[in-house]
Amino acid sequence: MNYWLIKSEPKKYSWQQFKKDKKTVWDGVRNYAARNNLRDMKKGDLAFFYHSNDGMEIVGIAKVVKESYQDPTTTETAWLVVEFAPFKDIKKPITLEQIKKEPSLAKMDLVRLARLSVGKVTELEFTKVCMMGEVVFD
DNA sequence: GCCAACGTTGGC
DNA sequence: GCCAACGTTGGC
Numbered sequence: 001m002n003y004w005l006i007k008s009e010p011k012k013y014s015w016q017q018f019k020k021d022k023k024t025v026w027d028g029v030r031n032y033a034a035r036n037n038l039r040d041m042k043k044g045d046l047a048f049f050y051h052s053n054d055g056m057e058i059v060g061i062a063k064v065v066k067e068s069y070q071d072p073t074t075t076e077t078a079w080l081v082v083e084f085a086p087f088k089d090i091k092k093p094i095t096l097e098q099i100k101k102e103p104s105l106a107k108m109d110l111v112r113l114a115r116l117s118v119g120k121v122t123e124l125e126f127t128k129v130c131m132m133g134e135v136v137f138d
Numbered sequence: 139g140c141c142a143a144c145g146t147t148g149g150c
Numbered sequence: 151g152c153c154a155a156c157g158t159t160g161g162c
Contacts, residue, residue, distance in 0.1 A: 009148090031157075053148060096149080115147050115156060 003121040004037060004047035005110055006062065006084070015049050015059040019086045023065060026118075027073045027081045034118035038080045039068050046087060048121060048129065050110065057095040058129060063087040090133040104128050 006026060008014070018024055029035055041047075041064045049060040066083035073081075099105045105128055109119030121129075130137075 007148090033157090056149075113156090114149070114154090117147085 002040070002042065002045045003123060003126040004041060004045060005050055005058070005108070005119045005121050006047050007050045007052045007110075007117045007119075010051045010054045015051065015086075015089075018049065018060075018062070018084075023083060023085045025072075025081050025083050027071050029071070029081070029118060030079060031117065032078075033113075033116055035078070035080055037118040037120060038082045041067060041082050043067055046126070047084065048126075049086075055093070056097075057093040058090060058099075058133070059093045060086060060090055061088040061135070088135060090130075090135055092133050094129050094133050098132065099129075102128070102132070 013024070026038070029038060043064050043066065045064040047062045047064065048058045049062050050056075050058050062084040063086075064082055065085045068080040068082050070077060071079035071081045096110070099108060100111060105111075105125055108121065108125055109116055113119060129135075
């Protein structure tokens with residue numbers, strides 16, 4: 001199982017909207033590093049859902065429900081989409097500020113590669129964020 | 139193959 | 151609204 005982080009501006013597509021939709025196609029990624037991360041996602045992988053610009057915090061966890069296939073919004077064959085479903089809310093959203101202050105999280109892709117819209121998350125980082133956010137797994 | 143110019147993202 | 155970081159493009 002691998003862990004990821006996907007970013008969205010809440011004005012464009014928020015966690016709340018995502019929950020209403022129950023499922024979404026993550027399209028429009030036009031960056032090779034981000035595309036490679038989409039390509040490497042496996043069904044069942046978990047991804048933090050981060051609100052960029054507005055909020056600047058991790059608000060939930062999404063689950064990969066369909067692995068990558070060609071992005072239907074473009075004819076260019078280079079681009080991929082992945083389908084996600086909401087998995088869990090984060091009771092106490094983790095802000096970028098908290099992440100930067102926490103030494104074990106300060107090196108996350110989210111911080112180091114600020115402009116990358118689909119980043120990797122290590123298992124340690126994933127566990128730490130869940131702890132800080134009081135995420136309960138049943 | 140280098141690099142300047144330009145565009146985009148996202149934090150502040 | 152500004153600007154830093156970074157990716158992409160195109161001229162040479």
